[in-house]
Amino acid sequence: MATTRWSAGWRAVVGVTTVIVTACGSPPSSSTVKTPSGTASTAAHPDTASVWRAPTDQELPTGPLRVSILRGRALLMHTPDSLPKYAGGNLRCASCHLNAGLTANAIPLTAVQARFPKYMDRTGAVILLADRVNYCFTRSLAGRAIPTNSREMTDLLAYLAFISRGAPAGGHVTGEGMGTLARLTPDTAHGRALFMSTCQVCHGPNGEGSTVVPALWGPKSFSVGASMARLERAATFIQHNMPLGRGGSLTPQQAYDLSAYINSHARPDSPGKEHDWPAGGAPFDVPYDTKGHLAFNPPPVLPRRDTRGMIVPAPPSVLTHP
Ligand code: HEC
Ligand code: HEC
Numbered sequence: 377m378a379t380t381r382w383s384a385g386w387r388a389v390v391g392v393t394t395v396i397v398t399a400c401g402s403p404p405s406s407s408t409v410k411t412p413s414g415t416a417s418t419a420a421h422p423d424t425a426s427v428w429r430a431p432t433d434q435e436l437p438t439g440p441l442r443v444s445i446l447r448g449r450a451l452l453m454h455t456p457d458s459l460p461k462y463a464g465g466n467l468r469c470a471s472c473h474l475n476a477g478l479t480a481n482a483i484p485l486t487a488v489q490a491r492f493p494k495y496m497d498r499t500g501a502v503i504l505l506a507d508r509v510n511y512c513f514t515r516s517l518a519g520r521a522i523p524t525n526s527r528e529m530t531d532l533l534a535y536l537a538f539i540s541r542g543a544p545a546g547g548h549v550t551g552e553g554m555g556t557l558a559r560l561t562p563d564t565a566h567g568r569a570l571f572m573s574t575c576q577v578c579h580g581p582n583g584e585g586s587t588v589v590p591a592l593w594g595p596k597s598f599s600v601g602a603s604m605a606r607l608e609r610a611a612t613f614i615q616h617n618m619p620l621g622r623g624g625s626l627t628p629q630q631a632y633d634l635s636a637y638i639n640s641h642a643r644p645d646s647p648g649k650e651h652d653w654p655a656g657g658a659p660f661d662v663p664y665d666t667k668g669h670l671a672f673n674p675p676p677v678l679p680r681r682d683t684r685g686m687i688v689p690a691p692p693s694v695l696t697h698p
Contacts (some may be wrong), residue, residue, distance in 0.1 A: 384527065428549060430478060430486040430539040441534065441587025449476055455517065459528060462685075464518030464644060465596030466585050472516060474617060475627060477539065480551020481616040481623075488531075489540035490547025500654035501693040503535060510688045518599040522686030557612045559660070560632045567637030570630055574619055583641060593641035593675075600663055600677050601646025605662040607672065611635035611697040639663065642676035649688040 396602050436442050456463040470476055477485030492505040500505075506529055510521040541549065559661070570583070575592075579585055583592035591597035603609045615631035617623040627678050649664050658669035665671050680686060 426470065428487070428542065428544050431541050435541075436538070444531045444534040445538045446535075448531035448533070448538075451532055452476055452535065458590055459519075459522065462513055462517070462519045462522050462528075464520075465591055466587070466598070467517050467590040467596070467598060469512065469517075471590040472613065477536075479617075481554050482613070483554055484601065485536055485539060485547065486519075487540045487543035487547040487549045487552075489537050490543040490545070492547075497655070497657060498652050499690055501691045505536065505692055507688055507691065509536075511535070514599075514686050514688055515601040515646050516598045516604065518597065518602075518646075518680075521688050538602050545554060554609075554612050557608060557615060557628050559608060560611075560629055562607065562611075562629075562632040562641055564636045564637035566630075566634065567633035567635070570626075570634055571637055572684060574626075575634065578620065583638065592638045593643050593645060595678055597643050599644040599646040601649040601652070605639055605663055605675070606659065607632065607635050607639060608659070609661070610639060617690070636673070640673065640675060642678055645677040647680060647683045651690075 388504075436445060437553050451458050451469070452473070453468060453476055455468040456466055472483055473485050474482035475480075477483075489505060492508065493502050495501070496503050496508075499511075506524045507534055509529065510524075513519045514521055524630075543549070571579075571583075576583075578589045579592050582594065583597070585591035585596065598604050604613065611628070611631040611634070614634050615624070615626055615628055618634075619625070645668070646664075650666060652658065652662070652664075653666045653669065655667040656666075658666045661672045662669060662672045663672050
């Protein structure tokens, strides 16, 4: 049951080392190592995106690469405990990339390595996967960028590469991202009532979360520069994935109402956000001013005192091809 999974995983606030030791204690014997049969038999299939599956633990390599992959996964699952200097609040990567990035419509990270480098219109540049990871550190975790040459970044990328192994060309997979919802007009008062009856049991009456549940607003939540701070993005995530374990049970209208309520509250600022979409074209629900765009329902923002490491330097392509 989903409840058991997250509470067990989160409560066992194990250091990364412990996780690795445990995980390495029982390497699969060669007889249990499966060939990725799905991948092999479907390699010639015209629509590999619908049949490809990320490798399972039985297919983990041995040796130092295995250690790095497992450490990367542990960082995704225990981000604030493992990297307190870089994670701003009580969200972990898997707060949104559910189940260590393996769940469809919960922004899966499977095959992600094959989707990068890619052009990101928010940045106005072609970005690398390491930059994308750091956008989530600085914005979704309201934290700081981790050095791209650090062991931590290497481990995170090793895990992402592992769950991308054998991915179809272009890296497009079923359930990629979180889908989209048609635009609806939200009712924040309905959202509040629904939040109190359905969500606050886990996320707390003030959206503050707990040691096992991430915050939805306030100083420990995602920043105003995160996609989750946008009305349609959060509504879509909620509609597919919340209440946890009962995804799909809310109507799109209810998801919009909840999203509007959640995103009406104060959250950490995201320094430099005014430079987003440098070529214009921000989506309608971006809650801050950008080129040619007026903030949509801007929430109050909590200033960040020491902003070092909170802006990921734009790759050079933005400067040479403005
Ligand atoms: C508050 C929710 C949230 C948290 C927490 C979060 N992310 Fe994300 N992440 C997103 C959203 C939303 C996207 C954009 C998805 C899209 O473009 O469709 C994204 C995109 C990504 C992508 C690119 C995915 C793709 O398919 O292109 C990577 C890689 C990623 N995140 C890694 C991380 C890592 C590593 C962490 C922890 C440091 C993290 N994320 C934490 C919400 C989150
Ligand atoms: C059974 C407990 C539970 C309930 C009920 C629940 N959530 Fe969650 N929610 C979680 C957990 C736990 C996570 C993070 C998943 C993880 O870490 O594995 C989460 C993640 C989220 C996230 C992304 C992370 C963040 O902090 O922004 C949003 C948004 C969210 N929930 C909204 C809602 C809404 C809206 C409702 C009510 C419809 C709801 N949740 C009901 C437990 C719950």
